[in-house]
Amino acid sequence: NAGVTQTPKFQVLKTGQSMTLQCAQDMNHNSMYWYRQDPGMGLRLIYYSASEGTTDKGEVPNGYNVSRLNKREFSLRLESAAPSQTSVYFCASSEGGARSYEQYFGPGTRLTVT
Amino acid sequence: GNSVTQMEGPVTLSEEAFLTINCTYTATGYPSLFWYVQYPGEGLQLLLKATKADDKGSNKGFEATYRKETTSFHLEKGSVQVSDSAVYFCALLNFGNEKLTFGTGTRLTIIP
Numbered sequence: 001n002a003g004v005t006q007t008p009k010f011q012v013l014k015t016g017q018s019m020t021l022q023c024a025q026d027m028n029h030n031s032m033y034w035y036r037q038d039p040g041m042g043l044r045l046i047y048y049s050a051s052e053g054t055t056d057k058g059e060v061p062n063g064y065n066v067s068r069l070n071k072r073e074f075s076l077r078l079e080s081a082a083p084s085q086t087s088v089y090f091c092a093s094s095e096g097g098a099r100s101y102e103q104y105f106g107p108g109t110r111l112t113v114t
Numbered sequence: 115g116n117s118v119t120q121m122e123g124p125v126t127l128s129e130e131a132f133l134t135i136n137c138t139y140t141a142t143g144y145p146s147l148f149w150y151v152q153y154p155g156e157g158l159q160l161l162l163k164a165t166k167a168d169d170k171g172s173n174k175g176f177e178a179t180y181r182k183e184t185t186s187f188h189l190e191k192g193s194v195q196v197s198d199s200a201v202y203f204c205a206l207l208n209f210g211n212e213k214l215t216f217g218t219g220t221r222l223t224i225i226p
Contacts, residue, residue, distance in 0.1 A: 058213065
C-alpha cells in the first residue's frame with residue numbers, strides 16, 4: 001500500500017517550458033488535491049477534484065491546469081512555466097465528504113523555474 | 115472568509131521542555147479544527163482534530179482544545195523530544211466545504 005505517490009521528486013525548468021506533475025493514490029479515495037507550499041505562505045490549494053470527472057479551482061489556480069484521469073490519478077500541468085511557480089508541490093487525497101479533513105499527502109515535488 | 119493565524123516561528127526548545135504553539139482562526143459557522151505535522155522531507159500528516167467547541171484532540175502526547183470563545187486551538191505538549199522537530203500547521207474545515215484552510219506553519223526544533 002504505497003498511499004499517495006508523486007513524480008518527479010525534483011524538476012528544473014526554464015521559463016516558458018511546460019511539464020506535468022503526476023499523482024496517484026491507491027486508497028480508493030474520492031477526492032484529490034494539489035497544493036503549493038511557499039516559505040511564509042503555508043499551503044495554498046491550486047485545484048481539487050471531489051470525484052472522478054470533476055475539478056474545481058482553489059485559491060491560486062492561475063497558470064495551472066489539472067486532469068482527473070481516473071479515480072486513482074490526478075495530474076497538474078504547467079503550460080508555460082514562470083519563476084513565480086518555483087515552489088514545492090504536494091498532492092493529497094481523502095475519502096471526501098464528511099472525511100475531507102483527513103487528507104493524505106504525497107512526498108512532494110520540488111520545482112525550480114529559472 | 116476563513117483564515118488561520120499561527121504564531122511566528124521558528125521555535126527552538128530544549129528536550130523535555132513544555133511546548134505551546136498558538137493558533138487562532140476566523141470562520142463563519144462552526145468549523146472543525148486540525149493540527150497537521152510535516153517531518154523533514156515528507157508530506158503533511160494529520161496529528162489531531164476537534165470537531166466542536168470544548169473538544170480536546172490528542173495524539174502522540176500532543177493536545178489541543180477547541181475554544182470557541184477565544185477562537186483558538188493552541189497545540190501543547192508537556193515534554194518534547196528531538197523526534198518532534200517538524201513543521202506544524204493549524205487548519206480548519208467548514209461543514210459542507212471540502213477545502214482545508216491552512217495556517218502558515220510553525221517550524222519547531224528540539225535540541226538535545
